[in-house]
Amino acid sequence: MALIPPPGAPVRRSGRTDDTIDWDLRDPEALEAAHGILTTTVEKAIAWAQTSAIWPATFGLACCSIEMMHTLSPRLDMGRFGAEYFRGTPRQADLMIVAGRLTQKMAPVVRHIYDQMLEPKWVISMGACASTGGVFNNYAVVQGCDKIIPVDVYVPGCPPRPEGLMEGIDVLRKKIGFNGQTPSSELIAERRREREAFMAAAAAAEAAAAAEAAAEQAKGGQPN
Amino acid sequence: MSAQINALVPGAVVEEHEALGELTIEVTADRILEACRALKDGPTQFSRLSGVTCADFPDQPGRFRLAYHLHSIQTGSRARLRVWAGGLDPEVDSVTSVWAGADWQEREVFDQFGVRFKGHPDLCRILNPLDWDGHPLRRDYPIGGEDVQFTDAV
Numbered sequence: 001m002a003l004i005p006p007p008g009a010p011v012r013r014s015g016r017t018d019d020t021i022d023w024d025l026r027d028p029e030a031l032e033a034a035h036g037i038l039t040t041t042v043e044k045a046i047a048w049a050q051t052s053a054i055w056p057a058t059f060g061l062a063c064c065s066i067e068m069m070h071t072l073s074p075r076l077d078m079g080r081f082g083a084e085y086f087r088g089t090p091r092q093a094d095l096m097i098v099a100g101r102l103t104q105k106m107a108p109v110v111r112h113i114y115d116q117m118l119e120p121k122w123v124i125s126m127g128a129c130a131s132t133g134g135v136f137n138n139y140a141v142v143q144g145c146d147k148i149i150p151v152d153v154y155v156p157g158c159p160p161r162p163e164g165l166m167e168g169i170d171v172l173r174k175k176i177g178f179n180g181q182t183p184s185s186e187l188i189a190e191r192r193r194e195r196e197a198f199m200a201a202a203a204a205a206e207a208a209a210a211a212e213a214a215a216e217q218a219k220g221g222q223p224n
Numbered sequence: 225m226s227a228q229i230n231a232l233v234p235g236a237v238v239e240e241h242e243a244l245g246e247l248t249i250e251v252t253a254d255r256i257l258e259a260c261r262a263l264k265d266g267p268t269q270f271s272r273l274s275g276v277t278c279a280d281f282p283d284q285p286g287r288f289r290l291a292y293h294l295h296s297i298q299t300g301s302r303a304r305l306r307v308w309a310g311g312l313d314p315e316v317d318s319v320t321s322v323w324a325g326a327d328w329q330e331r332e333v334f335d336q337f338g339v340r341f342k343g344h345p346d347l348c349r350i351l352n353p354l355d356w357d358g359h360p361l362r363r364d365y366p367i368g369g370e371d372v373q374f375t376d377a378v
Contacts, residue, residue: 104352104353105351105352105353133369133370136369137367137368137369137370138367138368138369139360139365139366139367139368139369140352140360140368141369143369143370
């Protein structure tokens with residue numbers, strides 16, 4: 001028969017066996033929001049907005065762009081990261097995906113598109129050809145699009161799978177979103193590491209004290 | 225067919241041979257325009273020029289060998305005219321007055337090989353940028369690109 005406490009009795013809860021579970025893993029912002037207050041910095045808020053809606057420019061240079069189109073398909077759905085809205089005009093885009101080999105004749109056009117994009121803007125070099133020239137080691141192809149535009153993220157592959165481009169965009173989101181600061185997930189991990197180190201140090205100190213007490217007891221137990 | 229060309233343009237045909245069912249007629253460079261006109265307007269009725277191509281043979285005295293691929297829509301037959309353009313000053317007559325479609329074909333040959341076509345209405349580059357230096361598909365044109373690393377590991 002289960003023991004049912006009488007009404008009004010204090011609720012007794014057992015202690016956690018793993019006290020790291022009680023460690024609150026939420027962001028400082030979330031903790032503040034729980035109290036009805038939210039403080040942040042303008043930079044962080046803007047970076048969050050930019051991370052959540054990266055608008056790429058609509059253009060592809062070669063077969064890599066087919067894979068780029070696949071990242072928009074329902075199977076992979078780049079829209080999960082807010083990056084599905086390819087803009088027809090570079091003036092509304094903030095991400096340039098150089099998808100394919102860049103020919104010498106196309107290079108001034110791509111540079112022109114890049115110059116038309118407004119700051120802040122980022123560039124992903126997608127595939128071996130855009131990054132290094134790939135197999136087209138000849139007079140007609142620019143040996144890496146970073147010769148004409150600054151590149152933030154290189155995605156390797158020939159062509160990269162859509163998952164590869166997704167990871168490249170994820171890396172770019174980390175780069176944009178935290179604006180050079182440490183992301184909160186890493187802060188949390190750091191706090192956890194600090195706590196584990198503290199607990200390990202405490203356990204070590206406890207063990208040392210116990211050993212010292214045992215030695216003391218052994219010394220005291222000896223006949224003088 | 226060479227007999228027909230010789231009847232219309234005496235002394236134009238250098239050689240005629242057939243390989244794999246394809247007829248190739250080599251003509252002298254200075255008679256190419258007349259030969260093309262004769263083949264189009266004559267009984268062979270080659271009303272369509274399907275392509276002008278070129279190849280570079282640096283060891284040959286003629287060096288640039290042009291090929292004109294002809295097609296007759298009326299009879300369905302095909303033929304190839306072959307011309308050596310010369311190494312030092314490669315220049316042949318343009319056939320744009322015979323087939324207007326030769327315009328871009330000859331511009332491409334000029335762009336990549338530097339063969340000039342006399343009488344072409346607008347002989348300028350078509351594939352490479354207009355300020356390009358040299359003719360890339362010549363054998364003595366540098367390959368370009370960059371040195372490939374780690375070739376010893378392949």
